[in-house]
Amino acid sequence: MSDEEGERDAEDATAAERDRDADLDPERYYDEFGEGEWERLDRDPVTRMEFENTTDYLAEYLPEAEARAAEAARDDAADADPVRVLDAGGAAGRYACWLAERGYDVTLVDLSAAQVELAREKAAERGVAERVTAERGDVRDLRFADDAFDAVCCLGxxxxxxxxxxxxxxxxxxxxxxxxxxxxxxxxxxxxxxMLRDILKFTLDDSHGLLAPVAADGDYTAERVAQLADGEGWAECHGFRADEFERELEAAGFVVEKLVGLENVAARMKRELADADDEAVESVREVVRMLREDRTAADCSEHMLAVCRVE
Structure with missing residues (x-):
């Protein structure tokens, strides 16, 4: 092989590595995901349980927007401040629209420009565009003043x-x-x-080398996928254990009031529940609600929710 050919092969390998990393980059991944994130929370009984259980806790713990508006009306305070909610990493706006429909003023930020544009479109379609502001932003560097919001969401x-x-x-x-x-x-x-169940269920032959390192520290990275799998996968992410999640939140100054397993026993049962009759699905939904605050349910879930307070 000539030096020129060797250099060209090295350049090709570097380009391929860069492409694999880009495909796993969260910003690019969600740009390409399109409406998938909006549709995800209404795609099947299990993802609907994630959404329903989340909104149960939003409804219970959020300041009451309607009560504040009614109080302002009684006091003839036409310019009373609305309840301001930040939806950080809000993607296509499924939660932002739910909040706006209940009277909250929502500011959505997301790293993906495509998701931000979808959020604006969805808010307009649902008639709540005046209550939803969607802009590109990074949860690691929120461009807002201290104490800017009455509640904060970072969901999904x-x-x-x-x-x-x-x-x-x-x-x-x-x-x-x-x-x-x-x-x-x-x-x-x-x-x-x-995350481990996903590897076992969907990509075991190509990705079994990821099992031990992901089990050890929860990190699913482009570098690991390139080294230990076939170079293809989903967006880079960290999978949490319940104790770890609570510990990190407390270190940041939050008081964790609830830790919730959003799917718990129904996790990764999408196909089975999609084929089940309505009565069977409702039985599963009831059990998921029954168990959702069990600590083991959080560890077993695809998504775990922490309801916190700022000290």
């Missing part, structure tokens, strides 16, 4: 896509900084056991 796993421990600590500190004292903060992340 955005913090899991911040794989570096120090950067994730910075992101958690940012969520705390922009929330008023005493505000509720809702954070959901991807569970480590669910």
């Amino acid at each position: 796993g955005p913090l899991s896509h911040v794989v570096d421990d120090d950067e994730r600590a910075t992101a958690m500190a940012e969520l705390r900084r922009v929330a008023v004292p005493g505000a509720p903060v809702f954070v959901s992340v991807i569970g480590r056991f669910a």
Whole structure:
């Protein structure tokens, strides 16, 4: 092989490596995912359980937007401040629209420009565009003043896509900084056991080399996929254990009031429940609700939710 051919092969290998990394980069991944993230939470009974269980806790712990509006009306305060909610990493706006439909003023930020544009479109389609502001932003560097929001949401796993421990600590500190004292903060992340089950169920032949390192520290990275699998996968992410998740939140200054397993026994049962009759699905839904605050349920879930307060 000539020196020129060797250099060309090396350049090709570097380009291929860069392409694999880009495919696993969260920003590019969600740019290419399109409406998939909006559709994900209504795609099957299990993903609907994730959404329903999350909104149950939002409804229970959020300040009441309607009550504040009614109080302002009684006091003839036409310019009374609405309840301000940050939806950090809000993607296509499924939660932002739900909140806006209930009277909250929502600011959505997401790293993906494509998801931000979709969020604007979805808010307009649902008639809540005046209550939803969507802009590109990074949870590690929120461009808002201290104490800017009455409540903060970071739902569906955005913090899991911040794989570096120090950067994730910075992101958690940012969520705390922009929330008023005493505000509720809702954070959901991807569970480590669910990541391992995905490898076992869908890509075992090509990705079994990832099992031990992901089990050990929860990090699913482009570098590992390139070295230990076939170079293809989903967006880089960190899978949490329940104790670890709670520990990181407390280190950031949050008081964790609830830790919830959003899918628990129904995790990774999408196909089975999609084929089940309505009565059977409802039985599963009831059991998931029954068990969702069991600590083991959090570790078993695809997503675990922490309901926190700012100290």
